[in-house]
Amino acid sequence: MKPKRQGRPPVIENARDRILDDAAHLFAREGYEGTSLGDVADAIGATKAAIYHYFPNKKDIYEAIIVRTLEGLLRSVSAATAQAAGPEEKLARFMTAHADFFENNYDGFLAMLVGYGGMQNVVMIAEAQRLRDSYEHALRQIITDGIVQGVFRQVDAKVTSRAVLSMLNWMVRWFKPGKDRRAASFAQEYCDLMLGGIRN
């Protein structure tokens, strides 16, 4: 007879991801302050002890959501732009893929935008910063490439990149998923506007 193992982790399938999903949903609906670690445990039908096996505290869950969201965003947008032909299509794909990811990962995105500035775990902060830098760099590169290829005017890539991300990120303030229009169709409108400008 095998000896009974002490302290064996409670088995939860895909535990980490499920905890982060359910916690993100609770944080989005009830707020970070309004959600306890017990609420997270209840949501996935586990004990608090089971949650503690994966995350030391609520703050670490929150910061793991932020980092996972940034990872997913970078991966998703990179895949979309990789297939694009030229700078104009690359910019359009960047913007629509960002909007799609935002819409499909709304809860995590909310945590990321609200919580980024208040992160405390230095390792997570460094990781989040690295991902955000990569993301912003990818966008600036699209604009710089467009300028070099003569497709775009000699605009300031940093200003342009910040303008694009402002439009996309501000969507969190007025766009709600599950309505008639997809976020990506708004992003495409912004892209057309950015490309063409408004001057006649």
Next chain:
Amino acid sequence: MKPKRQGRPPVIENARDRILDDAAHLFAREGYEGTSLGDVADAIGATKAAIYHYFPNKKDIYEAIIVRTLEGLLRSVSAATAQAAGPEEKLARFMTAHADFFENNYDGFLAMLVGYGGMQNVVMIAEAQRLRDSYEHALRQIITDGIVQGVFRQVDAKVTSRAVLSMLNWMVRWFKPGKDRRAASFAQEYCDLMLGGIRN
């Protein structure tokens, strides 16, 4: 001898504005949850009873800050655009005046952007909504006028207006007052970008 008046309000010069200024500063620095009505009283050197004479509770102070900020923004931007010659200059003035007001009323602006969605007092909500509608309408009018006059392309005024406000409002996430550059100079860059577009 005159009878001593009962319940005479404690005298605070420009009381309402001072309470709102100091409260906005505390909310910006300590957060809404982290600030008590007693903290507000301490900040202006008054008693809690004196504060209660002007506002029934902390939430009402917060919502009064939001409404006052929207009033100030509308007044300030209207004055700036009134003197402008054509649609291009009007748009530039709208954007730079918005940025100036944001920079000069940073604490109140923060409360307005963070707290707008969570307002509870129906009278204040209606007033805030009315001010925001007027503000957005003024911007759309500038764009529509520009289209009618043939200065602007046949863009969608609603999309364009939302793009402009997204860029301006997102500044709250990265711009800090008191550094080298004024907020208005970033707004001018955004305006130039919007006017000219990036396509060559």
